Amino acid sequence: MKKILVVLLFTSVLLAGLVSCKKDSGTIKIGVAGAHSGDLASYGLPTVKAAELVAEMYNANGGVLGKQIELVIEDDVCKPEVATNTAAKLVGEGVVAVVGHICSGATKAALGIYKDEELITISPSATNPPLTKSGDYPNFFRTIAPDDAQAQVEVDFVADVLDLKKVAIIHDKGDYGKGFATFCQDMLNDKGGIEIVMFEGIQVGAVDYSAIINKLGASGADGVIFGGYHPEASKLISQMKKKKIDIPFLSEDGVKDDTFIKVAAEFAEGVYATGPVDTTSNPMAIKAAEDHVAKYGEEPGAFFLNAYAATVALLNAIEKAGSTDFDDISAAMKSEYVETPLGKISFDKAGDAIGVGFAVYQVQNGAFVELK
Amino acid sequence: MNLEYFFSLFLGGMTRGSIYALIALGYTMVYGIIKLINFAHGEIYMIGAFTALIIGGALSLTSMNPVAIFIIAAIVAIVYSAAYGYTIEKIAYKPLRNAPRLSALISAIGVSIFLQNYVLLSQTSDFLPFPNLLPEFGFLKPVENFLSTTQFLILLSTAVVMILLTILIKFTKMGKAMRATAQDQQMAQLVGINVNRVISMTFIIGSATAALGGVLITTHIGQINFYIGFIAGIKAFVAAVLGGIGSIPGAVLGSFVLGLTESFGTGYISSDYEDAFAFIILILILIFKPSGLLGRKENEKV
Known part of the structure; x- marks a missing residue:
């Protein structure tokens, strides 16, 4: 009896599988x-x-x-x-x-x-x-467009428009943020004439970022490129501004989000971020x-x-x-x-x-x- | 490198350490008394921050003095979180007091997950900005390069909390009862100490200090979301273990060691390995002093 039940169960499961595979829902x-x-x-x-x-x-x-x-x-x-x-x-x-x-x-x-x-x-x-x-x-x-296209635009902007000489690069160690930061680093090195004074990753979700901000202040950078998403960016920029480190802050698409402006409020003012061409x-x-x-x-x-x-x-x-x-x-x-x-x-x-x-x-x- | 940079890093590390310490106190006190690692503790810190944000946000629509708003928000947050701590103990830990320790631990993890998701659903998953309520203190002007107003406030509050807590534990009746309960729960009960009250009190104090930490960090960082309790909680737990879990001065010392290690590690080596430094210190200390910096050696009874 038990065996028959098992066999029955087994076949019904198999059949159910077949049915769901063959089902053509239109x-x-x-x-x-x-x-x-x-x-x-x-x-x-x-x-x-x-x-x-x-x-x-x-x-x-x-x-x-x-x-x-x-x-x-x-x-x-x-x-x-x-x-x-x-x-x-x-x-x-x-x-x-x-x-x-x-x-x-x-x-x-x-x-x-x-x-x-x-x-x-x-x-x-x-x-x-x-x-x-x-x-x-x-x-x-x-x-x-892929990140390196974005990094190219960012690096050109840093070199040709802002005319920076010493750049610090900070990233969030994620695929996206670090990828972007590394492209910027490579492209800046290829371009020449711009010194990269700092290249570091930060801990996402850390209690505060005062140490890295102090380091940034001491590095003498005249601009900072950040690779990562908006929660870290808004913490970094507000701590930078509170520390009176007033240098251009450049980031990418992960930051170009209205949530960033909402959270960083007055500190967001003047921040640069690359993003897809405006198609409005x-x-x-x-x-x-x-x-x-x-x-x-x-x-x-x-x-x-x-x-x-x-x-x-x-x-x-x-x-x-x-x-x-x-x-x-x-x-x-x-x-x-x-x-x-x-x-x-x-x-x-x-x-x-x-x-x-x-x-x-x-x-x-x-x-x-x-x-x- | 120059001295000013050193001091900036030092004070940054102390600030971080203070926040860890305010949370670690709750871990260590609870562990000291009922031998439970209260994993929901980081969430209390988050709830404190959220309450302050809600109260502060609502009151800043009125024309009240920002400093008064901050103080009211902080007090409400502390009371509210203390109530949470009390309730959590009654609901999730008290029924399990005589169960194996693992059951209470799992219950703690459950509470932690529940609270995170409760805030996620009842509030939002977004990061929220905290209104800038505090003015820059004028007397900090000469040192503003390495000590901001909020940092000063964090250091000061932590110092005050430590002093009050020491007085409470060393010189009051409740403190004496706590120490007795920590040493031997059954014996304490026999000599007429209301152990349930002592345990509730421990949760209330621990939750209140964690909430204070939450309020202070939101004013310092300026933003929060439902998940901030997790990382802060883990770090504070590491600090408590580092200092010797169960020991109150140990938790404070451990927190400062951890905060300073992270700060100097980032400042002089690289922030890529910030967490690695924290855990290397933990491993080193536990190799040489398995019970932590100020932990008591547990003698196994035969």
Whole structure:
């Protein structure tokens, strides 16, 4: 009796597995992964909203390949160890492609899984260069320029516009922050004429940063480049200003977030940060922002347009490819130009977007303003 | 390098050490009395900071004097956190007092996770700015290069807390009861000490000092989020172990050693290894003095 029961149970489990595999739901599932909670949720949530808006738009016009788009949204809290689970979940859900992840570290961790499953992955914000340039991930695309493009803009600005002679570089030891800091260091060394007086990592979440600030003051730097995210940046800049160390503070996209201005308040004034070129005059970008306000009742957040462009590029490629097959979509991504809120873009062999770049911004009167 | 730089680092290290000390006191007092490592203690510090932020933020909308706002916010935060400490002990530790020590430890970790997520859900996951309430003290002008107003305040408050605590423990009846309970709970009970009250009092005092630390650090750093208690708690725990867990002067000494090590390590070597220095010191001290700097040797009873 017991044996029969076991056999019955076993077969029913097997059958259930088969059924769920064969189930054709009549929709095209797109995964959306990134930080949707925790410290860095403000980077990840706008992507979810962008994907929702694009999917809604396509669905209203009959979907893609005659099928409706269904989004599968999963949180990775920006942590590599969580991202692998997120990826496995999305694979289990049967998605055909993924928009995400948000943070470079988490993206890298998840990419291996997507690669094995032959899933196109397109990130609106993961800027770590080797993700594309190493050639390890033929399934990876992104609608944001990689960090070294950003570092180049930053270094040119430091040398040509601010004309600094002694620069201190501080980073948060993370993939993104340290990566950026190292590019800046290499490029400054190549350029010559600028001395790097300090290159150090800080502990994320430390009780205070007075020691490193003292060291910065003693180093005689006439400018500081920071690689990392906004919570550390706002602590550093406010402690610097309180210590009366009044030198230009330059950072990158991880700091160019309104939360930074909100938290650092008056200390944020004058801070430079590089970020994607302003596309607010692009009609598609304007419409996307209006739709966002209409649906969610607030202005879109960080990487919203990149995510919007990523989703549009992906769905367009699926449509043009005429299938959800990996090779077809991949080929379409690289050959087709598509109209997005970032302008007309396509992708190069490595997976980087052609037609997307960086500019320098400065906090002026409580808002980031692009410097021309 | 020059002397001013040395002093800046020294005072920076002392400031950090003071914050660690205010938190470490709670760890060490609780351990001294009920042999429990109260992992929820870092969260009390975070709740103190949050309460001060909420009260301070609300009152700064009125036209009150900023210093008065700061003092009110600090007092409310301390009282509120002390109430948390008291309640946590009653709910999570008291029922487990005669259970194996591991059970109470797991309960402490549970409380810690609960409180973090409770603040995350009821407040926000974002970093929040703390209003700048304190004026620059005029008399600090000559030394402002290496001692800021908030740093001065942190050092001063810590010193006052240490003195008050010493008086409390050495010279009051409650202090005597605490020492007796720490030595032998059962015997203390036999001679008529209300052990439950003593333990509650320990949690209240420990939570109050941690909350004070939280309030001071928010004014110093200017921002907080729900997660600040974790790292500060771990560091303070290391400080308490370093000084000899269970010993109050030990916790203070351990905190200053830790703060100064981190500060000088960063200043003269590299901040890349800030945490590494902290733990190297811990390992070295524990190799040579396993019970910590001022810890009592535990004699195993046969």
